[in-house]
Amino acid sequence: MKEITIHTSDGTIELQILRERLALLRRRGLSDAGLMIVSPEGWLRGYLTQTELEYALKNLAGFSGGTKCRIIPGMNEYEEEEDISMFVNRTPIMLGRDTPIEVVAEVFGKVGCRYICIVEEGKGVGVVIKKRFLMFMEDMAKQHGH
Secondary structure (H helix, E strand, C coil): CHHHEEECCCCEEEHHHHHHHHHHHHHCCCCCCEEEEECCCCEEEEEEEHHHHHHHHHHCCCCCCCCEEECCCCCCCCCCEEECHHHCECCCCEEECCCCHHHHHHHHHHHCCCEEEEEECCEEEEEEEHHHHHHHHHHHHHHCCC
8 A cells, every 4th residue: 555655745745756656556567556645644635647647757757856746736835846736636536445346346337437546534545446346356256157
């Protein structure tokens, strides 16, 4: 969970941390994943897909790792920062930790989203990726002879 979570108290994060998290996602082979953005208390603030992160970082290739990147707009804005907040989904689809798997399947099918953030009392606890969810469901069907 740590490698897919970014904690920010002021809406910014250092560019080097974003680069490191992208490298972690790539090493895990999660081309369809992303990063949950949370407050220091764990409140879910948004979700940044790997595709959007790659695009944003490509545009910041010439910047030093210490460069501050704005990921949440409107919080303590500084002059010396690069704004990538437009790539963050501030209202990702969220379901509770105890949501039945049938409901998760229905949300993926009817809403057409690629990921669902999992929360417990408003705090981000995980992400379900559609592609991986479908692979899981296929495996379950094979194990149960369907």
